[in-house]
Amino acid sequence: MTDTTRKTVVETAAGAAPPAPAPPPRRARVRRGVTPWLFLIAPLALLVTFTYAPVANMLAYSFTDWDGVSPELHYTGAGNYTEIFTREDLFRVFFVSGYYLAASAVQIIAALYFATILSFNVRFRNFFKGVLFFPYLINGVAIGFVFLYFFQDGGTLDSVLSLFGVRTDHAWLGTPFSANTALAGVSVWRYLGLNFVLLLGAIQSIPGELYEAAELDGANRWHQFRHIIAPGIKPVLTLTVILSISGSLSVFEIPYIMTGGATGTETFVIQTVNLAFRFGKTGLASAAAVVLLLIILLVTWIQRRLVPDDKVDLV
Amino acid sequence: MNRRHILAMVVGTALLVPACTGTGGSSQGAEAEAPDDPSKVTGTIQVLTVRTDLIQDGTLKRYAAEFNKVYPKVKVEFDGLTDYEAEVKIRMNTKNYGDVLLIPAVIKKADYPKFFASLGTQEERGKKYRFTDFTTVDGKVYGQSPVGVSPGFVYNKRIWREAGVTEWPTTPAEFLDDLKAIKAKTDAIPYYTNFAAGWTLSGWTSVNGSVHCDPKATDKLAEGDPWAKGADLRVGDTLLHDMVKQGLVEKDPTTSNWEESKARTAKGEIATQWLGTWAIVQFKDAAKKAGVNPDDIGFMPFPAQVDGKFCSVIGPDYNQGINIHSPHKEAARAWIDWFTDKSGYVEDNLAISPLKGAPLPEVMKPYEAAGVKFIEVNDAKGAQVKQIDSDSEVGINAPEYRQNLVDLARGARDGSLDDFFADLSKRWTDARKNLGS
Numbered sequence: 195m196t197d198t199t200r201k202t203v204v205e206t207a208a209g210a211a212p213p214a215p216a217p218p219p220r221r222a223r224v225r226r227g228v229t230p231w232l233f234l235i236a237p238l239a240l241l242v243t244f245t246y247a248p249v250a251n252m253l254a255y256s257f258t259d260w261d262g263v264s265p266e267l268h269y270t271g272a273g274n275y276t277e278i279f280t281r282e283d284l285f286r287v288f289f290v291s292g293y294y295l296a297a298s299a300v301q302i303i304a305a306l307y308f309a310t311i312l313s314f315n316v317r318f319r320n321f322f323k324g325v326l327f328f329p330y331l332i333n334g335v336a337i338g339f340v341f342l343y344f345f346q347d348g349g350t351l352d353s354v355l356s357l358f359g360v361r362t363d364h365a366w367l368g369t370p371f372s373a374n375t376a377l378a379g380v381s382v383w384r385y386l387g388l389n390f391v392l393l394l395g396a397i398q399s400i401p402g403e404l405y406e407a408a409e410l411d412g413a414n415r416w417h418q419f420r421h422i423i424a425p426g427i428k429p430v431l432t433l434t435v436i437l438s439i440s441g442s443l444s445v446f447e448i449p450y451i452m453t454g455g456a457t458g459t460e461t462f463v464i465q466t467v468n469l470a471f472r473f474g475k476t477g478l479a480s481a482a483a484v485v486l487l488l489i490i491l492l493v494t495w496i497q498r499r500l501v502p503d504d505k506v507d508l509v
Numbered sequence: 510m511n512r513r514h515i516l517a518m519v520v521g522t523a524l525l526v527p528a529c530t531g532t533g534g535s536s537q538g539a540e541a542e543a544p545d546d547p548s549k550v551t552g553t554i555q556v557l558t559v560r561t562d563l564i565q566d567g568t569l570k571r572y573a574a575e576f577n578k579v580y581p582k583v584k585v586e587f588d589g590l591t592d593y594e595a596e597v598k599i600r601m602n603t604k605n606y607g608d609v610l611l612i613p614a615v616i617k618k619a620d621y622p623k624f625f626a627s628l629g630t631q632e633e634r635g636k637k638y639r640f641t642d643f644t645t646v647d648g649k650v651y652g653q654s655p656v657g658v659s660p661g662f663v664y665n666k667r668i669w670r671e672a673g674v675t676e677w678p679t680t681p682a683e684f685l686d687d688l689k690a691i692k693a694k695t696d697a698i699p700y701y702t703n704f705a706a707g708w709t710l711s712g713w714t715s716v717n718g719s720v721h722c723d724p725k726a727t728d729k730l731a732e733g734d735p736w737a738k739g740a741d742l743r744v745g746d747t748l749l750h751d752m753v754k755q756g757l758v759e760k761d762p763t764t765s766n767w768e769e770s771k772a773r774t775a776k777g778e779i780a781t782q783w784l785g786t787w788a789i790v791q792f793k794d795a796a797k798k799a800g801v802n803p804d805d806i807g808f809m810p811f812p813a814q815v816d817g818k819f820c821s822v823i824g825p826d827y828n829q830g831i832n833i834h835s836p837h838k839e840a841a842r843a844w845i846d847w848f849t850d851k852s853g854y855v856e857d858n859l860a861i862s863p864l865k866g867a868p869l870p871e872v873m874k875p876y877e878a879a880g881v882k883f884i885e886v887n888d889a890k891g892a893q894v895k896q897i898d899s900d901s902e903v904g905i906n907a908p909e910y911r912q913n914l915v916d917l918a919r920g921a922r923d924g925s926l927d928d929f930f931a932d933l934s935k936r937w938t939d940a941r942k943n944l945g946s
Contacts, residue, residue: 263598264620342705347761367763369921454707456912457763457921471595472907473899474615 255480262476274481284482287462290374291442297378298438304382305389305434310419313397323394330387338451341380345452370458377449377459384448385441389434396430397423432501439497440490462486541626541831541838543846552837553584554608554844557597559827561589572852579847583840604834608841611827612644612652614906618892621651625830626838628653628845638849639863640825643888652828655849656787657861659821659873659883660715663788664781665774666807668697672780677809677819677879681748684812688757688781697780700752701770704762704915707908712783714905715822716745718886719811722820731890731897734938735905736930742905743930744813746914749783750926753918762915771795775806787826789872790859808872810881819881823861893944901940903933 218226256274260267278284308326312319329337344350345366355362367373404422413421446463449455455464466486470479544550556569563569564587573585588607590596597613600606601624616624627649628634634650635641644652669675672691678684688699703709718726720741729735735742752758759765759779773779775796782788786808793803810819829848831841848854855862859870869877876883898905910933916922917929 261615261617263601263615264617265623342764346764346766347759349764363760365761365763368761368919373763453705453763454908454912456704456707456909457916468904468907468909469902471598471615472904473902474617475899 252480252483255477256484257481258477260476261474262470263474267477270477274478275485277478278481278485284465287460287465288443290459290461291445293374293378294381294442294445295439297382298385298442301382301386302389302431302434302438305386305393306431308386309390309393309397310423313394313423314415323390326390327387329384330391332384334384334447335451337380337384338448341376341448342452345376367453367457373453373457373459377452380448380452381445389438392430392434393427396427400426432497436494436497439493443490443493444486538622539626539833539838541628541835541842543842544839547580547843548582550580550840550843551582552840553586554835554837554840555586555588556844557588557590557593557607557610559590559593559611561591564589568857572848572854575852576844576847580840580843583837583843585844604832606832608832608835608837609829609844610832612830617895618644618646621646621830622649622833624833625651626833626835626841627651628831628842637865639823639865639885640828640888643825643891644828644830652830653845653849654825654828654863655852655854656826656858657823657863658785658787658826659823659861660712660719660783660785661811661821662781662809663774663784663792664807664809665697665777665779665805667802667805668695668777668780669807671695678812679814679819681744681751681812684748685751685755685757688752689755691780692757695777695780697777698759699757700781701765701774701779702749702753702758702762702915703765703767703770703782704912705765706767707912709767709782709784710749710908710911710915711904711906712785713745713749713911714742715785715824716811717741718822718884719820720744720813722815722818722882722884724884724887726822726886727888727894728890730905731893731941734934736934736937745811746911746930747926748812749911750914750918753915762919772799775799775801775803777801777805786861786870786872787858793859807875810876815882819876819879821876821881821883823883823885825863826860896944897937897940900943901936903936903940 255267257269257271258267259270259273308322312322316322346352347365351366352362364372366376400422405418408418408422444463445461446467449459449461450464450467453459455461455468462482463486466479466482469475469482558564558569560569569587573587576585577583593611594613594615597606597610598615601613601616612621612625621644629650631641631645631648631650634653638653639657640654641650643654644650668691669687672687672694674687674690678687691697691699717730717735718724718741723729723741726741729740730742734740736746737743753762770779770782771792772795774782775792776799789806789808792806796803796806810821813820829845831838831845835841849863854860855867856870859872861870861873862868894905904910913922914929917924917926
């Protein structure tokens with residue numbers, strides 16, 4: 195769509211060739227050049243101070259043996275990176291990410307399902323939108339505590355189940371499988387709303403005439419989804435998948451609050467935090483954080499290669 | 510490569526340059542001397558503390574008011590930190606970390622002279638105070654704990670009596686039998702692990718010294734293998750493992766709740782917990798709040814005897830130190846001395862006094878009656894132990910390895926107990942060899 199408009203502009207400009215206006219005076223030109231940067235100062239300053247400067251610091255620390263507090267630190271070259279890549283126990287925690295990866299597949303499908311349904315005219319749709327999005331607004335730490343009570347022995351989950359006559363004696367956070375599944379479930383509950391809103395926005399940006407035209411052609415809901423909605427939301431869907439994968443690799447809040455990484459629920463980020471703050475290996479932990487960043491970049495790059503971001507053209 | 514990428518790279522490198530410079534040297538070796546004339550000391554001092562509860566209920570303000578009767582020109586301000594270790598660690602990267610603070614565990618002992626002003630020589634302070642070796646570097650002392658604590662089991666006397674146990678168990682096996690009796694004869698949970706809180710499990714490291722009544726127990730950690738057969742930590746960890754394995758603990762440890770556990774112990778729903786003397790006052794308070802008899806809260810030593818006597822290790826709580834960058838070191842020193850010697854903080858907390866020769870608190874009377882031997886574990890090799898601990902990533906003062914132990918005992922983790930200990934031993938001794946000791 196943008197391409198065609200640009201082309202027409204170019205054509206008219208070339209065809210009509212209006213008399214070129216005199217160039218504005220020098221001062222006005224400077225001002226015009228500077229103005230956008232003035233507007234950008236505040237966000238750029240924040241971005242640099244709170245994102246790029248810490249990242250640069252972290253990169254610098256990753257080449258040292260700093261313990262996080264001592265005034266002395268020594269340059270160790272690539273020593274920290276060698277240690278990370280020669281210790282397989284540091285990577286074993288990525289198996290835990292598998293649970294969250296599986297959960298995010300469920301999460302995306304559920305979000306897509308709800309977004310599609312609620313994009314049609316359903317009764318109470320705004321209420322349901324609110325219900326689905328609400329968990330995302332709650333602080334992650336609060337969610338951790340709430341669900342700790344939820345999974346407690348005789349807690350909310352057990353009481354609800356007993357209403358239906360199911361009396362399990364199951365310790366929900368008791369075994370690695372059960373605990374990780376429970377935690378991944380909490381994470382689905384929390385992030386479903388975000389995915390849902392992204393997808394809903396994408397779906398609603400599809401022009402309504404398309405549905406009307408499709409209906410005239412005798413398309414049912416499934417056809418509409420398959421041939422209008424699915425291709426229309428592809429870029430947002432790709433984005434959601436990327437966010438989910440990077441999210442599953444760097445899970446932190448929920449397991450940290452609820453189990454502290456006990457019972458086989460330790461994730462890569464919890465391990466990194468422990469290295470830095472418990473064992474005083476800030477240098478090694480910084481290197482681990484850099485490695486995580488690179489892994490996520492790599493995964494994203496592979497994904498973009500496999501699923502290229504085509505231009506969507508529904509019309 | 511387009512312009513945007515070049516710009517990003519320039520910004521990136523520009524940021525890296527200052528970051529690499531790191532922190533330079535710092536002052537070292539300042540002294541905080543005790544003032545001669547209390548009326549002349551001036552200044553506002555900031556005291557960092559973990560006791561946010563005492564700030565909220567005004568207790569610390571009352572101490573400060575008492576302090577001002579002696580030192581009228583010193584103004585004391587308190588700063589309570591809920592996540593003390595993490596927050597203070599970040600503040601210590603600057604010069605602004607209060608005037609008086611609790612020496613955090615994360616600071617290496619060898620670095621004490623860079624962060625704290627010395628309180629005097631060990632030779633001189635050792636005559637009056639306990640625990641001086643915990644903060645001594647090169648003969649100088651850098652901190653003083655206002656209270657002494659001793660690890661032990663907080664238990665509900667009524668429940669233990671109802672189970673027919675009147676004598677303290679003297680061996681781990683006997684202890685397990687008593688817990689079984691509690692399980693059989695009462696409704697109480699015999700032992701509560703407080704698995705979820707984590708630090709409650711790391712407290713088991715304080716069995717070190719009690720088992721063999723050995724003041725040199727810390728040296729053994731630095732020079733030997735803490736999980737060799739018969740070693741203190743192995744004895745303690747085995748007891749914890751066996752309790753869990755034999756089903757003498759709460760049903761679902763992963764969702765245990767520390768705050769609730771206090772009242773539940775007072776009420777007799779929980780029979781026993783491994784904690785320390787510091788916990789007694791909290792449990793008695795919980796009993797009063799729950800409307801049950803606070804005298805039911807009892808305290809017993811680790812079930813091990815040497816020559817027919819129990820052994821109780823007395824150690825310091827957090828040590829108070831003085832910021833080396835503080836402009837009011839005299840005032841800060843005055844506060845530490847007054848708070849340790851005269852504030853009454855020890856009595857208020859039913860704690861053991863850090864002053865040598867002071868009488869034991871009332872709650873420890875049963876200990877005297879039973880002839881428990883009190884020892885202090887020598888901490889000369891404490892720094893080395895900490896270094897081995899960090900390098901090996903075992904974390905004897907962190908919850909992880911005991912959480913794994915409990916998981917192993919209740920079958921949530923594969924493996925045998927012997928392999929588990931062997932792995933710990935290997936990591937510990939390897940780290941020790943790498944350090945070359």
